[in-house]
Amino acid sequence: MTIGEILHTGKVRRLHAVPGHPDRLLVVATDRISAFDHILAPDIPDKGEILTQLSIWWFSQLSDLVPNHLVSADVPSHVAGRAMLTERLRMIPVECVARGYLTGSGWAEYQRTQSVCGVPLPAGLQDGSKLPTPIFTPAIKAELGEHDENVDFDTIAALHGRDIANRLRDITLALYSRAERTARERGIILADTKFEFGMRDDGTIVLADEVLTPDSSRFWDAAAWRPGGAQPSFDKQFVRDWLAHESGWDPATDDPPPLPPEVVSATRARYIDAYERLVGAPFVRRAADARAGTGDDSPRVVVDVMPRADALDPQGRAVTSALQRVGFDGLTVRQGKRFEIEVAGDVTTERLDEIRAAADRVLANAATEVYDVHVVP
Template identity: 65%
Template sequence: MPGHVVEPTAPELAGWRHIYSGKIRDLYEPVDPHPRGDVVLVVASDRISAYDWVLPTEIPAKGGVLTGLSMWWFDQVRDLVPNHTVEAPVPPEVQGRAMVCQRLEMFPVECVARGYLTGSGLVEYRESGTVCGIPLPPGLEDGSRLPEPIFTPATKAEVGEHDENVTFEAVVERIGLEDATALRDLTLAVYARAHEIAAEKGIILADTKFEFGRDADGRIVLGDEVLTPDSSRFWPADTWEPGKTQPSFDKQFVRDWLTSDESGWDKKSDDPPPALPDEVVERTRQRYLEAFDRLAKQ
């Protein structure tokens, strides 16, 4: 059943016109021509989503973590692929959680790299021994490290719908062999770099999702957010143990509470989820902040 969203309220920003709101981000375009050309303002809110719903409760500081981590990671992989950010001031009301970015023509593909088996990949593996059509060795468990990272793309879904895992061949049919190969190679290269950096900080990057677009010059550019707890699975390396669910630096507290008896919510129903209790909000906030501190702070 498709999920639903709470209609977001995007702040009014002088000089910028609101044009779109997704689950987490609000998008604006300049009212007047911008000195940096065709740009958009991307604002990360404190909204949080789970089970295809945008929840009625926000997580304070979350938008700042998503933006700060993305900007930090863009710098770490700048030599591998250009990104969509441009140096330009943002409105003071959204300072610290907004980026001015080139407008891109986005590829209709979620570019996912997996170095470990979990999530939807684990479900497919248990059914067929493959992930996105890629055969994997027998005997792998939840959390097992793969022999080598794999590219497991997905189709982009509308808000409230699930992304659908697809094969590389399906991506080729949609965007052509040259672009599909470029996206696969860039995805695996950025994942490898990020996995190495995270490992030095005692964190495992299990998998991650990237979005790429083409700029006005025809270059493939890394866009959206990158390597945040919303787009990646980060696990503490010192507690990693294949065969069980790994603790992660993300919204796991939220998912666990929503599916608990305490919440009283049935995720299979059409009823909206309830407001989060203060304790779940605070524990989730601390988890996001810990991810930022461990990864981006020296």
């Protein structure tokens, strides 16, 4: 199989065309992680493989409930383990969320309205409470960097027709019921999850994207579950909590600070724990080479942009303050930026000169920033 052009780049995945097969896509999961609608740095090693392999496992568990988009896991060696050959569908732009427990944005809304997405709930529930019955709480998908908007069922019916809205709700709740039971048998509570669906030309609704991963779900330790507060989890809530409570990040003014090594390693461990508990087998890395984590086989040029020492740098100051609060004095951080430029063909000296000229004009402010252009080895 030959990888074609990139058709779309999301927070975590890239969609590639498959030359000669216009009805297929190659979906490649990178090791990037996002939170609060920001892509964070650095990456979480092996995350793309964990998400892909867990999705493939779940597709096999759920295939009798709804068709899925997986065609084959036989992909080029340099994206082995982290890529899927899939059907090319007309995607339905709805985040189909099922909640069996009250937490996150649902808990916040419940405290204001005693309902979630228009679904009334009993009084007296706590953060982490199990709901009387699972509920469908859809969201309208937003552009990259924007917040998805939680909406009620009638909004989805008005946008896509009541028949499709009913089908999305019924399929979502059936998938959640099966997955919740499967996870509970393995000592994990599936608090909530989101599904995405596409449609074939004949109107068949097909399960697509990732499914029931630590990126798209809240996984809690069943043995430690206690309603009334935060729950021990196996998902990226750990990263959200660090950003919100320990990093010193001010979302109103700053870009997110870099994740410290201990947060990266702990996040990776949680993802692997979720995989191994659910699948019942050790996670085995399948990547063919060190570049597989990027999900990209084309040459890449990196432009690193750093603020000068005397420049206003609120992100760097926030990280410096966070380090001081945990006892690391005498360290000053400058928060830089990294741009990756994909290059068609070979990276020649002339092409590098062209990129440096572009950086001169677009990426670097000569008064406040310095930058370096280099090829990823």
